[in-house]
Amino acid sequence: DIQLTQSPSFLSASVGDRVTITCRASQAISSHLAWYQQKPGTAPKLLIYAAFTLQSGVPSRFSGSGSGTEFTLTISSLQPEDFATYYCQQLNSYPLTFGGGTKVEIK
Amino acid sequence: EVQLVESGGGLVQPGGSLSLSCAASGFTFSDHHMDWVRQAPGKGLEWVGRSRKKANGYNTEYAASVKGRFTVSRDDSKNSLLLQMNSLKTEDTAVYYCVRDNDHYGMDVWGQGTTVTVSS
Numbered sequence A: 001d002i003q004l005t006q007s008p009s010f011l012s013a014s015v016g017d018r019v020t021i022t023c024r025a026s027q028a029i030s031s032h033l034a035w036y037q038q039k040p041g042t043a044p045k046l047l048i049y050a051a052f053t054l055q056s057g058v059p060s061r062f063s064g065s066g067s068g069t070e071f072t073l074t075i076s077s078l079q080p081e082d083f084a085t086y087y088c089q090q091l092n093s094y095p096l097t098f099g100g101g102t103k104v105e106i107k
Numbered sequence B: 001e002v003q004l005v006e007s008g009g010g011l012v013q014p015g016g017s018l019s020l021s022c023a024a025s026g027f028t029f030s031d032h033h034m035d036w037v038r039q040a041p042g043k044g045l046e047w048v049g050r051s052r053k054k055a056n057g058y059n060t061e062y063a064a065s066v067k068g069r070f071t072v073s074r075d076d077s078k079n080s081l082l083l084q085m086n087s088l089k090t091e092d093t094a095v096y097y098c099v100r101d102n103d104h105y106g107m108d109v110w111g112q113g114t115t116v117t118v119s120s
Helices: none
Strands: A004-007 A010-013 A019-025 A033-038 A045-049 A062-067 A070-075 A085-090 A102-106 B003-007 B010-012 B018-025 B033-039 B045-051 B060-062 B070-075 B080-085 B094-101 B107-110 B114-118
Touching (some): A004 A085, A010 A019, A019 A033, A033 A062, A045 A062, A045 B107, A070 A085, A085 B045, B003 B094, B018 B033, B018 B094, B018 B114, B033 B070, B033 B080, B033 B107, B045 B070, B045 B080, B045 B094, B060 B070
Parallel strands (some): A010 A102
Antiparallel strands (some): A004 A019, A033 A045, A062 A070, B003 B018, B018 B080, B033 B045, B033 B094, B070 B080, B094 B107, B094 B114
16 A cells, blocks of 8 residues: 655644645655645535646645655745645545645734 | 535444435546545544446545445445445544545535444
8 A cells, every 4th residue: 555644734824825745655655645625514625636737716825746555735925714634645546545634824 | 515414423343334324416436436534533534435437447446444344335226325234343433424536637526424432
């Protein structure tokens, strides 16, 4: 199984900050990686797929990069509505797996 | 409006069975793979299983933790996805989400989730 390791697992940031979350895969997954945002009590929302393609309707302050085994999600200027938990997911091979999550909280 | 609505969650004893349903609307259901993803209380996301679309033979895939106990099926004529869960364990307690799956391009539509509690 492909393991996804997200770091950090928790980060505290202020509105306007640039935030970067890393996702490392235990083996190469090409660009078959997606990022999701989840707020408490709600379903996850797709932000980015194929490592760097922004899902329709997602603000441009979100961006993704990477391929192979190392990927990043960047929020260029953190907004109040961005405080949430973020998950990466590999869609390269079965079983599909998620990272452990990164909780972004207000400093 | 594209929508997925799950139903069927509830309280069940260990060893018991439960069937979840997902009603899809607003898109051509038969053109999409469909998945179940679950989230235990206070934990992260776990993929449960996938039903591929008709063009891919309706093949299914499962996480090791549920293989042999859970069955994903679909009825394209009714735009519905099912999850039959047998031999339930306390560790199956979670919110179960029905998800539209675009293969390598991510899971772009999620239901609101239905809660399954396995407890004596």
